[in-house]
Amino acid sequence: xxxxxxxxxxxxxxxxxxxxxxxxxxxxxxxxxxxxxxxxxxxxxxxxxxxxxxxxxxxxxxxxxxxxxxxxxxxxxxxxxxxxxxxxxxxxxxxxxxxxxxxxxxxxxxxxxxxxxxxxxxxxxxxxxxxxxxxxxxxxxxxxxxxxxxxxxxxxxxxxxxxxxxxxxxxxxxxxxxxxxxxxxxxxxxxxxxxxxxxxxxxxxxxxxxxxxxxxxxxxxxxxxxxxxxxxxxxxxxxxxxxxxxxxxxxxxxxxxxxxxxxxxxxxxxxxxxxxxxxxx
Amino acid sequence: xxxxxxxxxxxxxxxxxxxxxxxxxxxxxxxxxxxxxxxxxxxxxxxxxxxxxxxxxxxxxxxxxxxxxxxxxxxxxxxxxxxxxxxxxxxxxxxxxxxxxxxxxxxxxxxxxxxxxxxxxxxxxxxxxxxxxxxx
Numbered sequence: 001x002x003x004x005x006x007x008x009x010x011x012x013x014x015x016x017x018x019x020x021x022x023x024x025x026x027x028x029x030x031x032x033x034x035x036x037x038x039x040x041x042x043x044x045x046x047x048x049x050x051x052x053x054x055x056x057x058x059x060x061x062x063x064x065x066x067x068x069x070x071x072x073x074x075x076x077x078x079x080x081x082x083x084x085x086x087x088x089x090x091x092x093x094x095x096x097x098x099x100x101x102x103x104x105x106x107x108x109x110x111x112x113x114x115x116x117x118x119x120x121x122x123x124x125x126x127x128x129x130x131x132x133x134x135x136x137x138x139x140x141x142x143x144x145x146x147x148x149x150x151x152x153x154x155x156x157x158x159x160x161x162x163x164x165x166x167x168x169x170x171x172x173x174x175x176x177x178x179x180x181x182x183x184x185x186x187x188x189x190x191x192x193x194x195x196x197x198x199x200x201x202x203x204x205x206x207x208x209x210x211x212x213x214x215x216x217x218x219x220x221x222x223x224x225x226x227x228x229x230x231x232x233x234x235x236x237x238x239x240x241x242x243x244x245x246x247x248x249x250x251x252x253x254x255x256x257x258x259x260x261x262x263x264x265x266x267x268x269x270x271x272x273x274x275x276x277x278x279x280x281x
Numbered sequence: 282x283x284x285x286x287x288x289x290x291x292x293x294x295x296x297x298x299x300x301x302x303x304x305x306x307x308x309x310x311x312x313x314x315x316x317x318x319x320x321x322x323x324x325x326x327x328x329x330x331x332x333x334x335x336x337x338x339x340x341x342x343x344x345x346x347x348x349x350x351x352x353x354x355x356x357x358x359x360x361x362x363x364x365x366x367x368x369x370x371x372x373x374x375x376x377x378x379x380x381x382x383x384x385x386x387x388x389x390x391x392x393x394x395x396x397x398x399x400x401x402x403x404x405x406x407x408x409x410x411x412x413x414x415x416x417x
Contacts, residue, residue: 098397098398098399146288146291147290147291148291149291149294149295160282165282176298177295177298177299177301177302178294178298184286185285185286186286186287186288186289187289187294187297188288188294189288189291189294190288191286191288192284192286192287192288193284193288195284195285195286
């Protein structure tokens, strides 16, 4: 599969000269599968330029896997060009809620006063589906979703194709209430999704000092994400969901800290997510 | 490929995280009724540590502490508060007597709460208990 990052900023789109290096668009990652299928992870503002790049040459079926319904993960959906194309079969997958279905939870974003067009009038007639509790197949990939620690119903994803695995946990605080270095692996939120993954895209929003002021907000410190990656045995960590207040220069500092931390353990390749980053699995 | 260490249900992870930080004795069971955790506060009441006990299936923990009513009649699993929480999907409370792992008999009260993620889907249950006469 070919992986392309279209947005990796957390919380709030943050364009400007200080963030131009890594980008200010909120979460969106495109996966082009070997059979031609297109999977999209999250629908932050990064999905708008993705839709524009697809033009009219997009696959007839598109599957969008939403991790959760915080605005920075769905705010771009309304501006994704294929939404407005009646010939598209658009499937939007998202976390199950014990109370209401995905469609009814997303519908307010497609209704006044937040938006002029009602969801029922969107030309592509998107189909909203709760993520299954067991692994399912889309195109040539096997998808697994698991509820993970973040405020409100939130899932992480594992996508496997041709023996390679990508794990995507953009908003995740596994250290909340848990000592990641010592707790048994089955009791660590999200660890099974990331276990042995070739690439892990993981929340790394805060420095240690910032995290200590924001415990319970649903995000991870540099230290915790490196420990999590080590416990999972993932080969490559892509630091994701950058804080909107972090400049490019500050993000380089985050990477330097992560590199210091990895030096003491098994070899992990670590890099910062940035708009336009692509790699093949 | 199935993971080597499948994740426990997130609700159980959160329940254990919460219990591990409480000074109130708490007992956590999974969707099959298997005891998967009790906290440090529960150890003096149960007369043993969780490290000693480890996971116990429902049929095992239900007899491990020899629960009886106040008249000494054994209370079967289905009538224990956790059994009621599972069977009926509702909170349940009752007074019991148990014999701890330290062979000390204790009178306790237990409240069990089912962990329902949908009307018909239970992922486990927790019980909170305390020794009678030790109330604050």
